[in-house]
Amino acid sequence: MDFIKVTEQKEPFVALVELNRPKELNALNHQLMTELLVAFQQLDKNDQVRVIVLTGNEKAFAAGADIKEMAEKTAIEMQLMDRFATWDQIRKTKKPIIAAVSGFALGGGCELTMMCDMIIASETAKFGQPEIKIGTIPGAGGTQRLTKAVGKAKAMELILSGRFLSADEAHFYGLVNKVVPVEMYLYEALQLAKEIAQMSPIAVQLAKEAINRSFETQLDEGLAFERKNFYLTFASEDQKEGMKAFVEKRKPDYKGK
Numbered sequence: 001m002d003f004i005k006v007t008e009q010k011e012p013f014v015a016l017v018e019l020n021r022p023k024e025l026n027a028l029n030h031q032l033m034t035e036l037l038v039a040f041q042q043l044d045k046n047d048q049v050r051v052i053v054l055t056g057n058e059k060a061f062a063a064g065a066d067i068k069e070m071a072e073k074t075a076i077e078m079q080l081m082d083r084f085a086t087w088d089q090i091r092k093t094k095k096p097i098i099a100a101v102s103g104f105a106l107g108g109g110c111e112l113t114m115m116c117d118m119i120i121a122s123e124t125a126k127f128g129q130p131e132i133k134i135g136t137i138p139g140a141g142g143t144q145r146l147t148k149a150v151g152k153a154k155a156m157e158l159i160l161s162g163r164f165l166s167a168d169e170a171h172f173y174g175l176v177n178k179v180v181p182v183e184m185y186l187y188e189a190l191q192l193a194k195e196i197a198q199m200s201p202i203a204v205q206l207a208k209e210a211i212n213r214s215f216e217t218q219l220d221e222g223l224a225f226e227r228k229n230f231y232l233t234f235a236s237e238d239q240k241e242g243m244k245a246f247v248e249k250r251k252p253d254y255k256g257k
């Protein structure tokens with residue numbers, strides 16, 4: 001892989017995935033996105049990995065899709081290339097993904113953070129959908145996910161003006177989980193990942209699936225889906241172990257079975 005670096009067991013059961021195209025501020029070209037998808041698919045199958053942390057570098061998480069790669073394309077070329085097939089697969093990752101964001105998270109970079117499940121930001125993080133400034137609009141979910149995350153008024157302001165959201169504002173609007181000093185953002189994301197990795201990976205994945213379902217269904221249907229996943233946890237050895245450990249006043253040892 002040229003543009004992605006994967007480190008397994010960064011913490012127990014935690015994999016770190018780093019975007020690695022620093023000179024271009026991690027602009028998300030097709031090769032990078034393909035490598036990222038392959039990495040996520042492999043980690044999803046690897047039972048030594050329970051949680052994934054996705055990061056860039058201090059200056060940029062990612063400054064957007066690669067403008068140079070798409071500048072001259074026609075609508076039909078874009079349609080035939082169907083790059084969205086790759087982007088759409090990212091959100092099918094079953095394991096939780098925590099984005100550790102510093103510097104620019106713009107356009108497709110911001111959309112990629114919103115495809116993740118949680119975001120830890122450094123104080124220098126800047127989120128934005130500046131596509132309007134280059135004559136287009138968000139194409140990988142920005143108008144939908146940003147609106148759900150920050151509400152209509154703020155999403156309109158950001159997407160129509162191209163303004164950036166500071167880390168503190170992003171926290172205020174509920175886009176990010178936590179803001180920490182720049183030296184701490186990766187550590188903080190890894191600590192959160194480590195904590196989640198100590199839970200039953202089956203329960204974690206079923207919970208992620210149920211939470212995501214809330215974005216796609218009415219309450220009744222969402223509740224029915226949650227209930228089925230809740231019942232399903234009782235088919236796991238982990239649920240038996242978790243409740244037994246509670247009764248025996250000891251720490252559970254989850255096997256992911």
Ligand code: DAK
Pocket residue numbers: 023024025027028063064065066067068078083084085087104106107108109130131134138139140
């Ligand atoms: N694409 C390509 N190259 C980029 C880039 C980008 N998005 N962002 C930065 N770079 C490159 C710059 O061209 C420059 O390269 P050289 O000139 O050195 O060769 C290098 O990275 C360093 O950037 P700057 O010199 O501009 O650095 P500054 O610190 O001065 O400025 C900046 C940083 C982030 C403010 C600036 O680079 C900037 O405005 N970048 C563009 C931000 C932007 O407009 N982002 C949205 C792009 S549109 C799709 C999926 C998703 C999307 C579309 C389709 N499909 C699946 C089909 C999403 C679209 C977008 O994201």
